[in-house]
Amino acid sequence: MELSLATRTVAEHTVLEVGGEVDVYTAPRLRERLVELVDAGARNVIVDLAGVDFLDSTGLGVLVGAMKRLRVANGTFGLVCSKEPLLKIFRITALDQVFPIYSSIEAATGDGDGSGSTS
Amino acid sequence: MATVRLSFSPAPVHVRTARLVGVAVARRAGVAEELLDEVRLAIGEACTRAVALHNQYGLPDLVTVEMSDSDAYAVRVIDHAPIEASVGLAKLPPDELADESLTDEALTTGVGFALLAGFVDDLQVRPVEDGPGTEVRMVWPVQRR
Numbered sequence: 107m108e109l110s111l112a113t114r115t116v117a118e119h120t121v122l123e124v125g126g127e128v129d130v131y132t133a134p135r136l137r138e139r140l141v142e143l144v145d146a147g148a149r150n151v152i153v154d155l156a157g158v159d160f161l162d163s164t165g166l167g168v169l170v171g172a173m174k175r176l177r178v179a180n181g182t183f184g185l186v187c188s189k190e191p192l193l194k195i196f197r198i199t200a201l202d203q204v205f206p207i208y209s210s211i212e213a214a215t216g217d218g219d220g221s222g223s224t225s
Numbered sequence: 226m227a228t229v230r231l232s233f234s235p236a237p238v239h240v241r242t243a244r245l246v247g248v249a250v251a252r253r254a255g256v257a258e259e260l261l262d263e264v265r266l267a268i269g270e271a272c273t274r275a276v277a278l279h280n281q282y283g284l285p286d287l288v289t290v291e292m293s294d295s296d297a298y299a300v301r302v303i304d305h306a307p308i309e310a311s312v313g314l315a316k317l318p319p320d321e322l323a324d325e326s327l328t329d330e331a332l333t334t335g336v337g338f339a340l341l342a343g344f345v346d347d348l349q350v351r352p353v354e355d356g357p358g359t360e361v362r363m364v365w366p367v368q369r370r
Binding site for chain 1: 237238240241244262265266269270273276277317318319322323325329332333334336337339340343344
Protein backbone atom coordinates (compact mmCIF):
# COMPACT_ATOMS: atom_id res chain seq x y z
CA MET A 107 0.00 0.00 0.00
CA GLU A 108 1.32 3.43 -0.95
CA LEU A 109 2.16 6.05 1.62
CA SER A 110 -0.63 8.49 2.47
CA LEU A 111 -0.18 11.74 4.41
CA ALA A 112 -2.88 14.06 5.75
CA THR A 113 -2.61 16.95 8.18
CA ARG A 114 -5.19 18.34 10.60
CA THR A 115 -5.20 20.49 13.70
CA VAL A 116 -6.44 19.18 17.05
CA ALA A 117 -6.29 21.22 20.25
CA GLU A 118 -3.41 23.40 18.99
CA HIS A 119 -1.47 20.37 17.85
CA THR A 120 -0.58 19.58 14.26
CA VAL A 121 -1.55 15.99 13.63
CA LEU A 122 0.04 14.21 10.68
CA GLU A 123 -1.95 11.11 9.82
CA VAL A 124 0.26 8.56 8.09
CA GLY A 125 -1.06 5.54 6.23
CA GLY A 126 0.34 2.66 4.21
CA GLU A 127 3.97 1.55 4.12
CA VAL A 128 6.81 3.67 5.50
CA ASP A 129 10.04 2.20 4.16
CA VAL A 130 13.31 3.11 2.45
CA TYR A 131 11.36 4.16 -0.67
CA THR A 132 8.57 6.20 0.91
CA ALA A 133 10.29 7.59 4.04
CA PRO A 134 11.83 10.57 2.15
CA ARG A 135 8.28 11.85 1.46
CA LEU A 136 7.45 11.59 5.16
CA ARG A 137 10.66 13.47 6.00
CA GLU A 138 9.80 16.22 3.49
CA ARG A 139 6.33 16.68 4.95
CA LEU A 140 7.59 16.85 8.51
CA VAL A 141 10.26 19.39 7.54
CA GLU A 142 7.60 21.46 5.73
CA LEU A 143 5.38 21.44 8.81
CA VAL A 144 8.15 22.61 11.12
CA ASP A 145 9.34 25.21 8.62
CA ALA A 146 5.76 26.49 8.38
CA GLY A 147 5.73 27.06 12.14
CA ALA A 148 4.23 23.87 13.59
CA ARG A 149 5.67 23.38 17.09
CA ASN A 150 3.47 20.72 18.65
CA VAL A 151 3.49 17.83 16.21
CA ILE A 152 1.83 14.46 16.59
CA VAL A 153 2.33 11.69 14.06
CA ASP A 154 -0.64 9.34 13.99
CA LEU A 155 0.52 5.88 12.91
CA ALA A 156 -2.94 4.26 13.09
CA GLY A 157 -3.04 3.73 9.32
CA VAL A 158 0.53 2.42 9.00
CA ASP A 159 0.85 -1.24 8.14
CA PHE A 160 4.62 -1.35 7.66
CA LEU A 161 7.39 0.67 9.31
CA ASP A 162 11.12 0.04 8.91
CA SER A 163 14.36 1.52 10.22
CA THR A 164 14.34 4.30 7.61
CA GLY A 165 10.91 5.43 8.79
CA LEU A 166 12.02 5.27 12.40
CA GLY A 167 15.05 7.40 11.50
CA VAL A 168 12.75 10.03 9.96
CA LEU A 169 10.64 10.14 13.13
CA VAL A 170 13.73 10.60 15.30
CA GLY A 171 14.92 13.36 12.95
CA ALA A 172 11.61 15.19 13.31
CA MET A 173 11.74 14.89 17.08
CA LYS A 174 15.26 16.36 17.15
CA ARG A 175 14.22 19.21 14.84
CA LEU A 176 11.32 20.11 17.11
CA ARG A 177 13.45 19.87 20.21
CA VAL A 178 15.82 22.47 18.75
CA ALA A 179 12.79 24.66 17.95
CA ASN A 180 11.44 24.28 21.53
CA GLY A 181 8.53 22.26 20.23
CA THR A 182 6.99 18.94 21.19
CA PHE A 183 6.72 15.68 19.29
CA GLY A 184 4.66 12.60 19.97
CA LEU A 185 3.36 9.47 18.30
CA VAL A 186 -0.03 7.85 18.35
CA CYS A 187 0.19 4.10 17.99
CA SER A 188 -1.80 1.22 19.41
CA LYS A 189 -0.92 -1.55 16.96
CA GLU A 190 1.01 -4.29 18.72
CA PRO A 191 3.31 -5.14 15.76
CA LEU A 192 4.45 -1.52 15.55
CA LEU A 193 4.76 -1.19 19.33
CA LYS A 194 7.01 -4.25 19.28
CA ILE A 195 9.28 -2.49 16.78
CA PHE A 196 9.57 0.48 19.15
CA ARG A 197 10.36 -1.82 22.07
CA ILE A 198 12.99 -3.85 20.21
CA THR A 199 14.82 -0.73 19.06
CA ALA A 200 14.43 0.93 22.50
CA LEU A 201 12.75 3.84 20.76
CA ASP A 202 9.81 3.41 23.13
CA GLN A 203 12.15 5.07 25.64
CA VAL A 204 12.81 7.95 23.26
CA PHE A 205 9.36 8.86 21.86
CA PRO A 206 6.27 9.77 23.84
CA ILE A 207 3.83 7.15 22.49
CA TYR A 208 0.09 7.58 23.08
CA SER A 209 -2.80 5.26 22.39
CA SER A 210 -5.07 7.98 21.00
CA ILE A 211 -5.08 11.52 19.63
CA GLU A 212 -7.03 12.61 22.70
CA ALA A 213 -4.34 11.27 25.00
CA ALA A 214 -1.58 12.87 22.89
CA THR A 215 -3.14 16.32 22.78
CA GLY A 216 -4.43 16.31 26.33
CA ASP A 217 -7.88 16.84 24.83
CA GLY A 218 -10.80 15.19 26.60
CA ASP A 219 -10.10 12.87 29.50
CA GLY A 220 -6.84 11.53 28.05
CA SER A 221 -7.82 8.01 28.96
CA GLY A 222 -6.28 6.54 25.85
CA SER A 223 -9.37 5.60 23.92
CA THR A 224 -8.51 3.86 20.69
CA SER A 225 -11.85 4.52 18.98
CA MET B 226 19.49 -25.46 -2.99
CA ALA B 227 17.63 -22.18 -3.45
CA THR B 228 14.03 -22.53 -4.47
CA VAL B 229 13.55 -18.89 -5.40
CA ARG B 230 16.23 -16.39 -6.34
CA LEU B 231 15.63 -12.69 -6.91
CA SER B 232 18.16 -10.10 -8.04
CA PHE B 233 17.43 -6.40 -8.24
CA SER B 234 19.26 -3.18 -9.01
CA PRO B 235 20.10 -1.30 -5.79
CA ALA B 236 17.13 1.05 -5.80
CA PRO B 237 14.86 1.60 -2.78
CA VAL B 238 11.73 0.98 -4.83
CA HIS B 239 12.68 -2.68 -5.33
CA VAL B 240 12.99 -3.45 -1.61
CA ARG B 241 9.21 -3.68 -1.36
CA THR B 242 9.20 -6.24 -4.17
CA ALA B 243 11.77 -8.32 -2.29
CA ARG B 244 9.63 -8.17 0.86
CA LEU B 245 6.53 -9.28 -1.02
CA VAL B 246 8.31 -12.18 -2.68
CA GLY B 247 10.03 -13.19 0.55
CA VAL B 248 6.77 -13.36 2.47
CA ALA B 249 4.98 -15.19 -0.34
CA VAL B 250 7.69 -17.88 -0.40
CA ALA B 251 7.70 -18.06 3.40
CA ARG B 252 3.97 -18.66 3.47
CA ARG B 253 4.31 -21.33 0.79
CA ALA B 254 7.19 -22.94 2.72
CA GLY B 255 5.05 -23.29 5.84
CA VAL B 256 6.37 -20.51 8.08
CA ALA B 257 3.80 -19.87 10.82
CA GLU B 258 1.36 -17.09 9.99
CA GLU B 259 2.25 -15.17 13.16
CA LEU B 260 5.91 -14.98 12.05
CA LEU B 261 5.22 -13.50 8.63
CA ASP B 262 5.27 -9.86 9.80
CA GLU B 263 8.72 -10.49 11.26
CA VAL B 264 9.88 -12.20 8.05
CA ARG B 265 8.66 -9.22 6.05
CA LEU B 266 10.41 -6.73 8.29
CA ALA B 267 13.68 -8.67 8.48
CA ILE B 268 13.95 -9.23 4.72
CA GLY B 269 13.18 -5.55 4.21
CA GLU B 270 15.87 -4.49 6.67
CA ALA B 271 18.50 -6.77 5.13
CA CYS B 272 17.67 -5.52 1.62
CA THR B 273 17.59 -1.88 2.76
CA ARG B 274 21.04 -2.36 4.25
CA ALA B 275 22.35 -3.90 1.02
CA VAL B 276 20.87 -1.12 -1.13
CA ALA B 277 22.34 1.54 1.16
CA LEU B 278 25.79 -0.06 0.97
CA HIS B 279 25.72 -0.33 -2.83
CA ASN B 280 24.65 3.31 -3.09
CA GLN B 281 27.28 4.40 -0.57
CA TYR B 282 30.01 2.76 -2.65
CA GLY B 283 28.50 3.66 -6.04
CA LEU B 284 28.05 0.00 -6.97
CA PRO B 285 25.54 -0.72 -9.74
CA ASP B 286 25.73 -4.49 -9.06
CA LEU B 287 22.53 -6.35 -8.33
CA VAL B 288 21.52 -7.26 -4.80
CA THR B 289 20.55 -10.92 -4.55
CA VAL B 290 17.96 -12.56 -2.33
CA GLU B 291 17.91 -16.35 -2.18
CA MET B 292 15.09 -18.20 -0.48
CA SER B 293 15.34 -21.88 0.34
CA ASP B 294 12.90 -24.14 2.14
CA SER B 295 14.71 -27.47 2.34
CA ASP B 296 14.58 -28.01 6.14
CA ALA B 297 13.69 -24.56 7.39
CA TYR B 298 12.98 -21.29 5.61
CA ALA B 299 16.38 -19.76 4.92
CA VAL B 300 16.84 -16.36 3.30
CA ARG B 301 20.20 -15.02 2.16
CA VAL B 302 20.56 -11.35 1.20
CA ILE B 303 23.85 -10.78 -0.60
CA ASP B 304 25.57 -7.46 -1.27
CA HIS B 305 28.89 -6.71 -2.96
CA ALA B 306 30.16 -3.80 -0.88
CA PRO B 307 33.66 -3.89 0.65
CA ILE B 308 33.63 -6.09 3.71
CA GLU B 309 34.80 -3.36 6.09
CA ALA B 310 31.43 -1.66 5.55
CA SER B 311 29.85 -4.35 7.68
CA VAL B 312 32.11 -3.74 10.63
CA GLY B 313 30.59 -1.66 13.38
CA LEU B 314 27.08 -3.02 13.19
CA ALA B 315 25.82 -2.61 16.71
CA LYS B 316 22.64 -1.98 18.57
CA LEU B 317 22.48 1.56 19.93
CA PRO B 318 21.58 2.19 23.58
CA PRO B 319 18.46 4.33 24.18
CA ASP B 320 20.35 7.38 25.44
CA GLU B 321 22.29 7.56 22.17
CA LEU B 322 19.31 7.15 19.86
CA ALA B 323 18.17 10.76 20.17
CA ASP B 324 21.66 12.19 20.55
CA GLU B 325 22.15 15.29 18.40
CA SER B 326 25.57 14.14 17.20
CA LEU B 327 24.28 10.87 15.75
CA THR B 328 23.83 11.13 11.99
CA ASP B 329 20.61 9.96 10.35
CA GLU B 330 22.58 7.25 8.53
CA ALA B 331 24.17 5.94 11.72
CA LEU B 332 20.83 5.96 13.47
CA THR B 333 19.08 4.08 10.67
CA THR B 334 21.90 1.53 10.48
CA GLY B 335 21.85 0.94 14.24
CA VAL B 336 18.08 0.69 14.38
CA GLY B 337 18.02 -1.61 11.35
CA PHE B 338 20.50 -3.95 12.99
CA ALA B 339 18.50 -3.90 16.23
CA LEU B 340 15.43 -4.97 14.27
CA LEU B 341 17.28 -7.78 12.51
CA ALA B 342 18.78 -9.06 15.75
CA GLY B 343 15.50 -8.64 17.59
CA PHE B 344 13.27 -10.37 15.09
CA VAL B 345 15.52 -13.14 13.79
CA ASP B 346 16.60 -15.84 16.25
CA ASP B 347 18.87 -17.49 13.71
CA LEU B 348 20.86 -14.65 12.13
CA GLN B 349 24.32 -14.71 10.60
CA VAL B 350 26.29 -11.93 8.90
CA ARG B 351 29.36 -13.23 7.09
CA PRO B 352 31.59 -12.48 4.08
CA VAL B 353 30.56 -13.91 0.71
CA GLU B 354 32.78 -16.70 -0.58
CA ASP B 355 33.83 -15.02 -3.82
CA GLY B 356 34.88 -11.39 -4.06
CA PRO B 357 33.83 -8.50 -1.83
CA GLY B 358 30.47 -8.53 -0.11
CA THR B 359 28.44 -9.70 2.81
CA GLU B 360 25.73 -12.27 3.21
CA VAL B 361 22.95 -11.78 5.75
CA ARG B 362 21.47 -15.21 6.44
CA MET B 363 18.18 -15.56 8.29
CA VAL B 364 16.40 -18.80 9.14
CA TRP B 365 12.85 -19.43 10.37
CA PRO B 366 11.24 -22.74 11.30
CA VAL B 367 8.58 -24.23 9.05
CA GLN B 368 5.53 -26.31 9.88
CA ARG B 369 5.19 -29.27 7.55
CA ARG B 370 1.62 -29.85 6.49
